[in-house]
Amino acid sequence: MSNHHQKLKKVLKPYRNLVVVGGNWGDEGKGKIIDLVMAHYDVTVRFSGGANAGHTVYATNGKKLVSHLIPCGLAQNKECVMGRGELVDLKLFLEEIEQAKKVLGKRLPPIHLDQMSPLWTPWHGLLEAWLEYVKGKGKVGTTGKGIGPLEGLYKLRMAPVVGQIFLDKNKLVEVLKPLYDALLPIFKELSKVGKGLDPSLRRVPTPLVVADLLREYAKQIKPFTTDTSFVLFKAAADHRRMLFEGAQALGLDSRFGTYPFVSSGNSAAFGAAEGTGLPMQNFGATLMVVKTLPTRVGAGPFPSEMWTRDKAMSFAKDHLGLFVTPPTPSLEKRGKDRRVEFLAEKLRLINSGQAKGADYSQYFQVLGDERGATTGRGRSVGFIDIPWLAYAIRINGPKWLALTRFDMLSSVKTIPVVVGYKLNGKLLSPGQLPPPWDMEKVKPVFENWTGWNENIFGVNRGANLPQPAKLFLSRLEKHLKTQILLVGTGPGREDIVVRADK
Numbered sequence: 001m002s003n004h005h006q007k008l009k010k011v012l013k014p015y016r017n018l019v020v021v022g023g024n025w026g027d028e029g030k031g032k033i034i035d036l037v038m039a040h041y042d043v044t045v046r047f048s049g050g051a052n053a054g055h056t057v058y059a060t061n062g063k064k065l066v067s068h069l070i071p072c073g074l075a076q077n078k079e080c081v082m083g084r085g086e087l088v089d090l091k092l093f094l095e096e097i098e099q100a101k102k103v104l105g106k107r108l109p110p111i112h113l114d115q116m117s118p119l120w121t122p123w124h125g126l127l128e129a130w131l132e133y134v135k136g137k138g139k140v141g142t143t144g145k146g147i148g149p150l151e152g153l154y155k156l157r158m159a160p161v162v163g164q165i166f167l168d169k170n171k172l173v174e175v176l177k178p179l180y181d182a183l184l185p186i187f188k189e190l191s192k193v194g195k196g197l198d199p200s201l202r203r204v205p206t207p208l209v210v211a212d213l214l215r216e217y218a219k220q221i222k223p224f225t226t227d228t229s230f231v232l233f234k235a236a237a238d239h240r241r242m243l244f245e246g247a248q249a250l251g252l253d254s255r256f257g258t259y260p261f262v263s264s265g266n267s268a269a270f271g272a273a274e275g276t277g278l279p280m281q282n283f284g285a286t287l288m289v290v291k292t293l294p295t296r297v298g299a300g301p302f303p304s305e306m307w308t309r310d311k312a313m314s315f316a317k318d319h320l321g322l323f324v325t326p327p328t329p330s331l332e333k334r335g336k337d338r339r340v341e342f343l344a345e346k347l348r349l350i351n352s353g354q355a356k357g358a359d360y361s362q363y364f365q366v367l368g369d370e371r372g373a374t375t376g377r378g379r380s381v382g383f384i385d386i387p388w389l390a391y392a393i394r395i396n397g398p399k400w401l402a403l404t405r406f407d408m409l410s411s412v413k414t415i416p417v418v419v420g421y422k423l424n425g426k427l428l429s430p431g432q433l434p435p436p437w438d439m440e441k442v443k444p445v446f447e448n449w450t451g452w453n454e455n456i457f458g459v460n461r462g463a464n465l466p467q468p469a470k471l472f473l474s475r476l477e478k479h480l481k482t483q484i485l486l487v488g489t490g491p492g493r494e495d496i497v498v499r500a501d502k
């Protein structure tokens with residue numbers, strides 16, 4: 001057992017069930033953290049989100065596995081449960097099963113899909129296109145996976161659910177028809193304004209066509225479909241250790257995120273109970289994953305943002321040549337290409353005190369290859385934001401934090417950190433967050449914290465971190481009153497520091 005796992009075993013042993021959630025606006029690297037702690041759990045569970053989520057993990061044979069719906073514990077052959085709170089696109093689910101067979105071999109671990117999960121139809125995509133269209137400038141900038149309509153129509157008691165595809169055809173058409181009838185006037189409007197919309201969206205399938213489409217999957221789906229709350233009830237009774245994988249992040253939680261610029265489900269830790277049907281007393285500890293420099297795609301408040309959202313998002317598209325896949329943030333490994341020169345020039349500006357917000361943003365966007373996994377959109381980057389994290393900690397109540405991409409700060413002499421929010425000239429208390437109509441007026445209060453020269457890419461022992469980096473972490477912990485258990489220093493499995501003996 002590696003040194004990391006020896007330490008983690010001791011730390012995690014008392015917590016039979018662990019909830020892992022994101023603390024910013026998604027893309028914190030939850031997949032990598034889940035992959036690390038997964039070794040200490042038997043069952044892996046999703047409780048919210050759907051096709052909008054995206055994790056890339058690597059199986060033990062080194063092969064890549066991209067998952068949107070199936071929990072990422074699949075890569076380690078753990079039993080997988082897709083809780084009732086998950087939104088399901090059956091085509092995508094079956095594609096993931098096929099991919100898993102290729103990567104892991106024909107014998108997959110047990111995978112459970114809930115018979116009552118809201119079920120995607122092409123109409124959900126059309127409704128989303130319409131809603132974004134009518135919102136105009138105020139649009140959410142969704143991932144386009146029909147997430148809002150799925151969750152919303154379910155709450156309106158209009159959504160089909162997975163298990164209904166096993167009904168006979170007439171019954172299924174009966175289920176689908178009221179939804180179609182309710183949406184038909186919208187579809188008609190949509191076809192009138194169809195111009196800027198995807199032409200494929202203008203053809204509206206009838207309930208009969210949708211019923212046929214869904215029933216096509218029935219045979220393949222059947223072996224996976226069940227009441228997952230009962231599976232979990234039995235797993236808990238058998239004292240199996242369970243890891244609950246959050247999707248998206250607190251800033252995108254529909255209730256406590258930056259509404260209305262949020263996703264539609266429960267991304268906060270409390271969602272683990274709601275989305276699985278397991279009683280509250282099962283949830284002992286939460287690990288909140290925080291990105292050292294938070295990012296955001298889509299629209300909505302982001303108080304510590306370095307640059308203008310639109311510019312940051314299009315920067316990645318307009319300068320694709322500067323971005324690399326997969327990211328190689330190692331400063332030493334810089335060759336003599338355009339990307340290298342670009343990064344060197346931006347770092348020079350930053351360290352000579354001449355950098356503007358745009359320079360900081362471009363430097364970290366390129367260094368971290370900040371582009372969305374599900375949509376490929378550029379991500380806008382923000383400075384470390386203590387008031388936001390204080391809020392996220394207040395709602396999620398994490399026992400520990402995992403701080404990812406800490407290596408991104410290497411070689412930056414002085415690091416601006418947001419330590420407070422001011423609203424109308426008044427400093428807010430830690431953990432206070434204004435309502436959305438005031439969020440845009442919030443002024444971040446900065447402090448400059450000392451950085452370090454050394455490149456910490458790939459450092460995996462706390463003792464090997466430079467002294468200023470250690471001080472930086474302790475200072476952050478003091479502000480947040482929460483232990484930073486894990487510190488990510490690179491994309492590899494072993495590129496992490498476990499600070500267990502703190």
Ligand code: IMP
Pocket residue numbers: 025026027052053054140141142143144145146147148247248252261262263264297298299
């Ligand atoms: P939706 O989840 O597609 O409805 O999108 C709502 C908002 O959440 C948009 O701003 C999306 O960009 C954002 N979002 C949804 N899923 C993710 C994710 O996995 N990472 C980052 N942002 C996300």
